Amino acid sequence: GESVGLHLPTLSVQEGDNSIINCAYSNSASDYFIWYKQESGKGPQFIIDIRSNMDKRQGQRVTVLLNKTVKHLSLQIAATQPGDSAVYFCAENFYGGSQGNLIFGKGTKLSVKP
Amino acid sequence: EAGVAQSPRYKIIEKRQSVAFWCNPISGHATLYWYQQILGQGPKLLIQFQNNGVVDDSQLPKDRFSAERLKGVDSTLKIQPAKLEDSAVYLCASSFLRGGFYEQYFGPGTRLTVT
Numbered sequence: 001g002e003s004v005g006l007h008l009p010t011l012s013v014q015e016g017d018n019s020i021i022n023c024a025y026s027n028s029a030s031d032y033f034i035w036y037k038q039e040s041g042k043g044p045q046f047i048i049d050i051r052s053n054m055d056k057r058q059g060q061r062v063t064v065l066l067n068k069t070v071k072h073l074s075l076q077i078a079a080t081q082p083g084d085s086a087v088y089f090c091a092e093n094f095y096g097g098s099q100g101n102l103i104f105g106k107g108t109k110l111s112v113k114p
Numbered sequence: 115e116a117g118v119a120q121s122p123r124y125k126i127i128e129k130r131q132s133v134a135f136w137c138n139p140i141s142g143h144a145t146l147y148w149y150q151q152i153l154g155q156g157p158k159l160l161i162q163f164q165n166n167g168v169v170d171d172s173q174l175p176k177d178r179f180s181a182e183r184l185k186g187v188d189s190t191l192k193i194q195p196a197k198l199e200d201s202a203v204y205l206c207a208s209s210f211l212r213g214g215f216y217e218q219y220f221g222p223g224t225r226l227t228v229t
Binding site for chain 2: 008032034036041042043044045046049051089091093101102103104105106107
């Protein structure tokens with residue numbers, strides 16, 4: 001299928017290296033953040049989330065860091081694999097989670113070289 | 115657990131024609147969303163339902179787009195008449211409340227091409 005990654009910032013990493021994808025969010029009142037992975041021809045897939053009362057959260061091979069002072073979010077992927085190649089979006093929630101409305105960032109295309 | 119289902123997966127129409135998309139959310143998910151994703155961009159919310167009621171349709175171009183969720187389960191999104199700029203992937207998502215926050219799950223999307 002046609003790639004969703006055209007015209008997006010691209011991060012190229014070697015297989016086995018760690019990847020760091022950054023995101024600047026827009027609203028200081030946002031209190032819930034999610035990272036999604038989107039492969040070509042598929043819908044976004046939930047990776048990990050974090051609430052604004054935390055600054056770090058870890059999952060399996062992934063870590064999300066939140067810096068509310070500068071409204072910055074990052075996703076760290078350890079030991080990056082070819083299957084991690086995709087477009088990654090951060091999303092923020094404005095409404096305290098009560099309505100679940102998400103605002104998505106522009107996305108970063110991760111390319112993993114074998 | 116089955117995921118969010120959408121159909122059709124692809125649709126090509128001419129401008130000024132009409133088109134409809136269908137979504138079946140994950141069983142038990144009361145909240146359903148329709149997003150528009152233009153190539154190279156993140157998804158943009160069009161409309162959100164809670165059961166069969168509209169929660170937010172502030173970004174839905176109501177002169178040509180309509181959506182319904184009559185029985186609080188399946189939903190349809192319609193465009194009539196379509197314009198060239200409507201070419202995009204239309205994503206449906208559903209969510210459940212976990213720990214006070216809504217965790218959204220997306221379907222595969224319908225890729226619309228308007229010629």
